[in-house]
Amino acid sequence: MKIAIGSTNPTKVEAACRAAAKVWPQGEVVAVAVPSGVAEQPMSDDETIRGAVNRARKALAAVDGVQIGMGVEGGVQDTPHGMFVGGWAAVVDRDGCLGIGAGGRVLLPESIARRIRAGEELGPVMDDFSGRRNVKHGEGAIGIFTNGLIERTAALEIALTYALARFITPENYREE
Numbered sequence: 731m732k733i734a735i736g737s738t739n740p741t742k743v744e745a746a747c748r749a750a751a752k753v754w755p756q757g758e759v760v761a762v763a764v765p766s767g768v769a770e771q772p773m774s775d776d777e778t779i780r781g782a783v784n785r786a787r788k789a790l791a792a793v794d795g796v797q798i799g800m801g802v803e804g805g806v807q808d809t810p811h812g813m814f815v816g817g818w819a820a821v822v823d824r825d826g827c828l829g830i831g832a833g834g835r836v837l838l839p840e841s842i843a844r845r846i847r848a849g850e851e852l853g854p855v856m857d858d859f860s861g862r863r864n865v866k867h868g869e870g871a872i873g874i875f876t877n878g879l880i881e882r883t884a885a886l887e888i889a890l891t892y893a894l895a896r897f898i899t900p901e902n903y904r905e906e
Contacts, residue, residue, distance in 0.1 A: 731750075731754040731756065731757040731758070731797055731798065732757070732758050732760065732793070732795050732796045732797055732798075733746065733750050733754070733757050733758065733759045733760070733796065733797070733798040733799075733800060734759075734760045734761075734762050734789035734790060734792065734793040734796040734798070734799050734800065735759055735760070735761050735762070735789060735800045735801070735802070736762060736763075736764040736766075736784075736785030736786060736788055736789030736792075736799065736800065736801040736802075737761065737762075737763065737764070737785060737801075737802060738761045738762070738763045739866070739867055740867055741866070741867060741868065741870065741881075741882045741883045741886060742802045742886060743759070743761045744883045744887075745802065745882075745883050745884075745886035745887040745889075745890055746759050746761075746800045746802070746890060747759045748883070748887045748890075749800075749887050749890035749891045749894060750798075750800070750890075752891065752894075753894055753897065753898060759800075760793050760796065762789050762792045762793055764784075764785055764788035764789055764792055764801075765784070765788070766781035766782075766784050766785055766801075766803055767780065767781065767784040767788075768780050768781040768784070768803070770851050771805070771806070771846065771850070771851040771852060772803060772804070772805030772806070773805065773806060773807075773808070773846075774805070774807055774808075775805070775807050775818065775832075777805060778803045778804070778805030778807075778816075778817075778818045779803075779818045779820070779830060781801070781803030781805070781818075782801040782802055782803040782818045782819050782820040782830070783801060783820040783822070783828065783830070784801065785799075785800075785801025785802065785803060785820070786799040786800055786801030786820040786821060786822045786828075787799060787801070787820075787822055788801075789801060790822055790823075790824070797823060797824060798821060798822070798823055798897075799821070799822045799823075800819065800820070800821050800890060800893075801819065801820045801821075801822075802817055802818070802819045802820075802886050802889065802890065803817065803818055803819075804816070804817045804852070804866070804870070804882075804886075805817075805818065806838070806843075806846055806852065807835070808843070808847070811837070812837050812838065812840065812843060813837070813838045813840075813842075813843035813846060813847075814835040814836065814837055814838065815835065815836055815838055815852060815871050815872065816832060816833055816834060816835035816836070816872075816885070816889075817832070817833045817882075817885055817886045817889045818830065818831070818832050818833075818889060819831050819832070819833070819886065819889035819890040819892070819893040820893055821890065821893040821894055821896070821897065823897070827896060827897070827900075828896070829892075829893040829894055829895060829896035829897060830893050831888075831889045831890065831891065831892025831893035831894070831895065832889050832892065833885035833886055833887075833888045833889035833892075834872070834880065834885050834888065836871065836872050836875050836876065837875075838852075838871065838875075841859075842855055842856070842859060842871075852866070852871060853865060853866035856870075856871050856874065859874075860874050866882070868881075868882070869881045869882055870882025870885070872885050
């Protein structure tokens, strides 16, 4: 089984490798840079899902011999309870079967949410907030706010595993 992940971000690639290995232990994951087709900072679940689906479909089309395309997109969702950050994942096969899943979410401090609402992207804001470089390619906001108990790779692995549900138990998703 050959699988393409629509990103070269190390956390997304590792999440794809981990999730794919659970279903296809002999599978090969290939990373390919593809555009998400959404804003640099997705501001809603719908936009974040669109980005993940776009990445999955573009990854599938970009690499010869691939049977599965995976896409992961991080985004924020403003709610009456505050702004949350999380990741959505999509998995698509050559027949067009599409699975979508989400990882956990963590509440952003209001000081960060204000900056995102003002048009900044979470990655650079987190770098500034944490005093670290390239947080989005490492532990992510989730890792920082859980003090490393859950890192971005693990959260995205969960999202991809949920998106794989349609492929793991296809009998549960047949239309009646």
